[in-house]
Amino acid sequence: MxxxxxxxxxxxxxxxxxxxxxxxxxxxxxxxxxxxxxxxxxxxxxxxxxxxxxxxxxxxxxxxxxxxxxxxxxxxxxxxxxxxxxxxxxxxxxxxxxxxxxxxxxxxxxxxxxxxxxxxxxxxxxxxxxxxxxxxxxxxxxxxxxxxxxxxxxxxxxxxxxxxxxxxxxxxxxVSTFSAGEADPRVRAEVGGTGAHLVVIPAAFRDFKGIPIAIRAWPAVVAEHPGAVLSLVGGGELEDELRAEVAALGVENSVHFAGIRTDMSAVYRAADVVLLPSIHGENLPTVLIEASATGRAVAASRIGGIPDIVADGDTGLLFEPHDSAALAEVVNKLLADASLRDTLGSAAEVRAREHFxxxxxxxxxxxxxxxxxxx
CATH class of the missing domain: 3.40.50.2000 (Glycogen Phosphorylase B;)
Structure with missing residues (x-):
């Protein structure tokens, strides 16, 4: 044909x-x-x-x-x-x-x-x-x-x-270029994972990605999980604004600007949680399929086509957009339970390979x- x-x-x-x-x-x-x-x-x-x-x-x-x-x-x-x-x-x-x-x-x-x-x-x-x-x-x-x-x-x-x-x-x-496996300590350190927990946001620094929501939620995450690091993997015109937000909240030591990376499979494997806090405009974000294919637990906002990829409670956890408290609650839940992260990540990998x-x-x-x- x-x-x-x-x-x-x-x-x-x-x-x-x-x-x-x-x-x-x-x-x-x-x-x-x-x-x-x-x-x-x-x-x-x-x-x-x-x-x-x-x-x-x-x-x-x-x-x-x-x-x-x-x-x-x-x-x-x-x-x-x-x-x-x-x-x-x-x-x-x-x-x-x-x-x-x-x-x-x-x-x-x-x-x-x-x-x-x-x-x-x-x-x-x-x-x-x-x-x-x-x-x-x-x-x-x-x-x-x-x-x-x-x-x-x-x-x-x-x-x-x-x-x-x-x-x-x-x-x-x-999906063949994205696979589950152990984190590379070198990559984890490069993207800021020097503590017990690493949460990665893989996104361009654009307004609809909702990154300020995650930054505002971060003090509540650190309060429950001292030493946790939020790694912003990407770049864009809003970087100065994001850095100012981080400074205003006094979380410079736990929010890391990792820059743009080309080894995203290794970056996903380095993360304990992959986070996407989008507030509008998302259709079918590829980064969530990529992260799922590496067997990582995903936390994301319930908006656009994200629920098509992330089955809430089965292959990841969803929260309402614009809600920093709900974001912090979901991330804290995942960081507190390694078994839950493994269960969600394994199911996400199967779904990514079979359907996406x-x-x-x-x-x-x-x-x-x-x-x-x-x-």
Missing amino acids: RVLILIDAFRMGGAETLLAPMVVASRATDVEMDVVSISTESMNAAKTMAILADAGISTRSLGITRLLDPTAIPKLTRLIRRGRYDVVHAHLEMAMTLALPATRLARVPLVATFHHVARPLSGRAVWRERLAVEAATASRRALFVSEASRTSFADTYRPHGLPDNWEVMHNGID SSDAWMARLADTYAEIVAR
Whole structure:
């Protein structure tokens, strides 16, 4: 089966970087994938292109700069016909909007995937998203990577009921690079784990990650677990604000700024607890799948697509967003009970490998493509 994967552009984002594990996983199936971007090469991110090249994935950019480009639909239709594709799978809004008329002309079924949680928009962005929703709804299958994503789009665009073809299909990642095991003492020391307990937040320093909530909760954690360290693994424009918050609370000795790391599997293994205190905007955060695959206990806020990954009480513990007291209570519970951490971590690892691996994701996609073609 030949499938054309269309995406807006090869930017540096979650949807774009997930192309590599998806295409690599397809090589073990009867699905053959070609990957094409709608936009010009100038829109491509060097890092994304390097990731795709390292995976042995050839790409092409069509050079379409706007939805109203009169050459866009004829160009895309010719591509589909010449490639003799059985299915076109469009990721992101511009790709799915242009793909609908092109696939109708080429008489090929369309699948569309949304990778974000709907949020308030203004100006032209409102109409671009609305067009994409209408195109996806007219396709054979509209996929949302979390229940939160589907619910948010339904609330915004279909408040009176879900269309029959709107489904949740979780993404997967290459879990082979993340494995359980003992902590490397050197890595643990590098990320601040010099005491009895280490809690790691693996996140960019952005407002929706909720890192200030964790910092405000930290005095309550240290009061119960003296010597515990909160390690902030990441970086970003809010670092100065976060450092000021740490200083204002007088917790400089127990909050460590570890910087950006490329050895995240080792960092997760070094942690006693992996924490994600997001307050909005999360769809299906990859870091929680990665941490789960290393067998680590996870504590995270009950928001967005996080509950799709973390089954509260089974593979991790959840708390309400914005609630520093609830965060401290959950972290203290995990730090006080090594057996609970082990039980949750083991269950999380099994779920990550069985449901959130790129192979499992590709199996779900292959079944969907086969069903659509059979019809």
